[in-house]
Amino acid sequence: MNKAIEIEVLSPEVLTTVQDAGRFGYLADGITESGAMDQEAYRFANELVGNRDGEAELECTMKGPALRFLGSATAALAGADMDARLDGRPVKTGEAFWVESGQVLELHMAGKGLRTYLAVAGGIAVPKVLGSRSTNLKCRMGGFSGRALLAGDVLPVGAAKETPQGFVRPYHPVFSDHLVIHCIPGPQEEAFTEAGIETFYGSTYTMTSESDRMGMRLAGPVIETRHGSDIISDGIVFGSVQVPKSGLPILLLADHQTAGGYAKIATVISRDLPLLAQAVPGTKLTFERVSIEEMQETPKAQKAAEKQDRRAKKPEALPRPLHELRGWQRFRTFRERRKKW
Amino acid sequence: MAEETVRICPEGDRALLVDFGNVIEEKTNRKVARLAGLLRERTLSGVRELMPAFSSLLVLYDPALTTYRVLKEEVEALLPKLSQDAKEGEKTRRIHHIPCCYGGALGEDLPSMEELTGLTAEEIIRIHAKEAYRIYMLGFLPGFVYLGGLDSRIQAPRLATPRTKIPAGSVGIGGAQTGVYPIASPGGWRLIGRTPVRLYDPDRKEPILCRAGEYLRFEPVTEEEYRAIEKDVEQGTYREEVTGE
Incomplete structure (x- = not known):
């Protein structure tokens, strides 16, 4: 060892x-x-x-x-x-x-x-x-x-395993000064006018230097809203495309805030997130619409899912923080676990 | 009627949003909490995390284990149950009692609040400490609670120039909102007091003190009492007061 x-x-x-x-x-x-x-x-x-x-x-x-x-x-x-x-x-x-x-x-x-x-x-x-x-x-x-x-x-540094995992999946990084980023529309696409949505998908944006692990600010044409882009704060994910008052999109990244009060016109698909991580200020970005059905329901997507499914473990309970289980609930969970054993 | 206003949509290829309407309303927020509870009980394959907000629930999933379509159907099947439950309401309220020392060096904007509201400091404190505020959601910072129901008499605009650093535990008012800064942070709220209790403490067994759906009430304490509690908190001997009503 x-x-x-x-x-x-x-x-x-x-x-x-x-x-x-x-x-x-x-x-x-x-x-x-x-x-x-x-x-x-x-x-x-x-x-x-x-x-x-x-x-x-x-x-x-x-x-x-x-x-x-x-x-x-x-x-x-x-x-x-x-x-x-x-x-x-x-x-x-x-x-x-x-x-x-x-x-x-x-x-x-x-x-x-x-x-x-x-x-x-x-x-x-x-x-x-x-x-x-x-x-x-x-x-x-x-x-x-x-x-x-x-x-x-x-x-x-931790102790290395005696028998290292020998499985290396291929990796082909893409570094480009013009990225095509795929997005699933919404969750608040309806906050924008048709012209605004057209602007977002039809224009080329430029990554600015105001970018870090929290988010990436883009420069380019302003996206038109119906009645402003304020919403009641809701959940954000790694990849959310938020449009604040300025009308210029911000891509929210790994250190994103958990919730935000600006409408999100679209969400970058997980496959394209590594492209954003490797982009440098000045990189051009164009956005392409893709539906959730295309991502998950096409024969190719289903085949990939089935393959994953065979490897998948049986359903697990939600990883629930212990502090959320109070008193009797903790006891119940313990009893349920014992039953399983 | 309730079900018709619910909108389910994808938020990328790893999350689904259940939107109950763009409102801040206790009834709606209760539905969010109830749906989160039901989904936890169901322990669906592939569901990774739930993020309740004012009027929406974000369901994060692993696309290798489940799909948007499967989860959407699951959520739709649970919706009728929510409107039934909404009629019954919540049986008990869990209230966190948070000691707060108002004014002085710990609440330096209290004098400006007197000017803005036309009330005396005593009246502002009495009004602020009376209400048990519902915790609608957490976000922004670890353990930061979004509270609802601030009395309109003590609402006040944010500072024109936000402070670059506000100490942890500061209790402030910003517009129609009141809350506590869980960690030192920049911010524009008017500071009226401070609590020695840590709403977020990564070294504690339960790092986050409060949860969405619970309630929070401020209990006025003197600066002496504040210091005593502060010492207990530092030594790990402070026991937070929580009651059920």
Whole structure:
């Protein structure tokens, strides 16, 4: 069994945070999901080093950090190519590599794309907060002391599994300066005029530099509303396209607010979210309408679902936070569990 | 009639929105809470999370395990039950009693509230602390409660220039809303007091104190009492008062 090791941050650069698959089950409490912005690249990096699903990694933004490994380990980079060097020698993004104790891994500016994920066998082992190791910057929660990494931080790495998971699914990142993003209309499309809806799907928008893990502000033609875009606050998801008073869309991303009071003209489909995660300011975006039926009811979609279904476990109860079960309910749940045993 | 106004639509390919109408109304909010309860009891395959809001329920699901169509049918089958239940109403109200020290350094906008409302500080406190406010939803910040039913006499516009940092526990009024800042945050509400109780504490076994559908009442305390409770909270010996009515 590999010994647990540590990683020292020599220079964090723009924004390096600890992220995992996300913090689920707390939207109703006002706590957003966070997690890796590019879930595909994140998933791939974990698979390359043989980690289980959901192990924490480092998310590096625009210009990656310099890190010293205190102990040897298998590591992998996925996502944007940041011209990584291990003690000065080039390291390929998208392949696992071995790091000797004391070696320095240095990342540079991303050539194409914006975010790179560093996975280490065993995973970044910061303590879990509410079931996740993801950093929620706004709430200063999770990750490394609830904040972005700083020089001098020393990150714990978990013990690597003796038999690493050998299954690596393919990953083909797309970096483009003009993205076609697919959206399912609504939930408040009716707040906009026909001309406004036409504007949204018929125009080209540009990603502005006012973009971060919470959201991406777009520049372009103003979307016309029927009677303004104020609504009574309701739930937001990763991918919601909100149109505030300005009439310019904001794409809400991993650190989105849990609820908002502006109408949402559409929602980006989950398959296209990694494209948004890798977009840089100046990227052009056009939106294409797709229906939920096309996504889930076509023969191809059904076949994919059936395949998944065979692998799926039997239905589980909702992951319900314990604190929600009060008194007798807790007892009942316990009794129900016993019955199942 | 109730069922006809319910709108079910997709929110992307991983969530479904049940919209009971664009209103802030206790009756509607109760339906949201009831539907959330029924869906939890059903433990449907693939349902990941429920997010109740003022007048809508967001159902997040795993598209590998279920589909929009399947869940829409499930929700539609539950709707008739909601209007039956709505007639009966809620049997008990769970009320959180939140100690609040009004005015002084802990509620620095109380003097400006006197000017805006034409009421004395004592009257404002009496009116604010009288009501058991319904918690319509949580959002914005961890443990941030959206409360309904603020008396119109003490409603006041937000500050023209929001403060860049408001301490955790601050109790404020913004327009027709009142509430508590669970963590330090920027904000534009007028601060009338502060509570030593933590509505959100990640180190506590139950990090979030209140839930949607419950009630909250402010109990005026002196600054001395505030400090004493604050100490108890820090030492983990404070026991929150919750009653059922």
